[in-house]
Amino acid sequence: MEHGNPIWTYDVFGLPVTFNLSTVMMIIISSLVVFLVAFFMTRNLSVRPTGKSQVLMEVLMNFVKGIISGNMAWKQGGRFHFLALTLILYIFVANMLGLPFAFIAPDEEHTLWWKSPTADPSVTLTLASLMIVLTHYYGIKMRGTKAYLKSYAQPVWFMAPFKFIEEFTYNLTLGLRLYGNIYAGEILLSLLIMVMASGALGFVGGFIPLMIWQGFSIYIGVIQAFIFVMLSMVYLSHKVSDDH
Amino acid sequence: MMNLLAVGIAAGLAALGASIGIGLIVSKTVEGVSRQPEARGPLMTIMFIGIGVVEAVPIIAIVISFMLMFMF
Numbered sequence: 001m002e003h004g005n006p007i008w009t010y011d012v013f014g015l016p017v018t019f020n021l022s023t024v025m026m027i028i029i030s031s032l033v034v035f036l037v038a039f040f041m042t043r044n045l046s047v048r049p050t051g052k053s054q055v056l057m058e059v060l061m062n063f064v065k066g067i068i069s070g071n072m073a074w075k076q077g078g079r080f081h082f083l084a085l086t087l088i089l090y091i092f093v094a095n096m097l098g099l100p101f102a103f104i105a106p107d108e109e110h111t112l113w114w115k116s117p118t119a120d121p122s123v124t125l126t127l128a129s130l131m132i133v134l135t136h137y138y139g140i141k142m143r144g145t146k147a148y149l150k151s152y153a154q155p156v157w158f159m160a161p162f163k164f165i166e167e168f169t170y171n172l173t174l175g176l177r178l179y180g181n182i183y184a185g186e187i188l189l190s191l192l193i194m195v196m197a198s199g200a201l202g203f204v205g206g207f208i209p210l211m212i213w214q215g216f217s218i219y220i221g222v223i224q225a226f227i228f229v230m231l232s233m234v235y236l237s238h239k240v241s242d243d244h
Numbered sequence: 245m246m247n248l249l250a251v252g253i254a255a256g257l258a259a260l261g262a263s264i265g266i267g268l269i270v271s272k273t274v275e276g277v278s279r280q281p282e283a284r285g286p287l288m289t290i291m292f293i294g295i296g297v298v299e300a301v302p303i304i305a306i307v308i309s310f311m312l313m314f315m316f
Binding site: 176181183187231234 | 286289292293295296297299300303304306307310
């Protein structure tokens with residue numbers, strides 16, 4: 001059950017910096033997959049779409065456009081269109097990668113090499129903090145430092161500490177929600193595979209639940225990618241829009 | 245052995261609370277949609293945001309219970 005991690009440690013000025021090599025590999029693989037999919041789906045564009053790939057990409061872009069325009073005016077939110085598109089594609093591909101199979105090295109530690117990169121808290125928390133830092137950056141850039149600082153004292157001044165703590169809560173829940181869903185899904189998948197490997201009866205009994213759980217994991221992966229992008233855009237619109 | 249008990253209690257209570265909360269959200273959404281079917285799209289979006297916010301807490305509890313199970 002317990003899988004080892006291929007950890008590689010490197011000392012920077014006496015401080016150990018740890019890399020999980022399988023996570024690094026899976027990040028590179030999912031980035032490559034997203035790049036190649038987006039690259040080859042947007043070749044030979046035409047005003048009247050002929051192939052399926054252009055139609056699919058247009059549907060996806062309209063979907064992301066709907067997410068953004070549900071939260072803020074398109075004049076302000078249009079610049080986040082490609083950010084949200086990249087984010088939703090990356091998280092979706094990353095969630096899907098761990099589902100069809102896993103590769104566990106045949107050594108004594110059972111090192112897990114193939115998994116979802118989002119089943120690692122460092123990846124999801126990095127993505128979440130990136131989005132939160134971006135909300136602050138665009139809040140200052142689009143509304144000015146004065147309005148940004150004043151937004152902490154809205155609606156009354158003693159709300160400021162709560163608003164300050166809220167930023168860290170957003171960061172933590174945004175990252176841990178994605179991580180927890182994907183990690184718990186993978187743990188349950190490996191438990192079901194262990195049941196199937198235990199014997200003939202276990203194989204018969206575990207086959208249907210495994211397929212059901214894989215189907216449900218696809219649903220969870222889609223919903224989590226949607227919710228991550230949705231909440232990022234909600235947090236962005238809190239900082240960016242100046243209607244209150 | 246005691247940590248397994250702790251894992252069971254933590255995961256079970258988290259699932260209990262989260263299922264009640266998500267049930268309330270979805271039932272209210274169904275109520276709203278049946279009252280005003282043309283508001284289905286926005287209501288579904290708000291419902292998914294609400295589910296996402298509620299779901300974060302039990303998922304954190306599940307992660308904590310996995311940590312309890314494998315680390316100690």
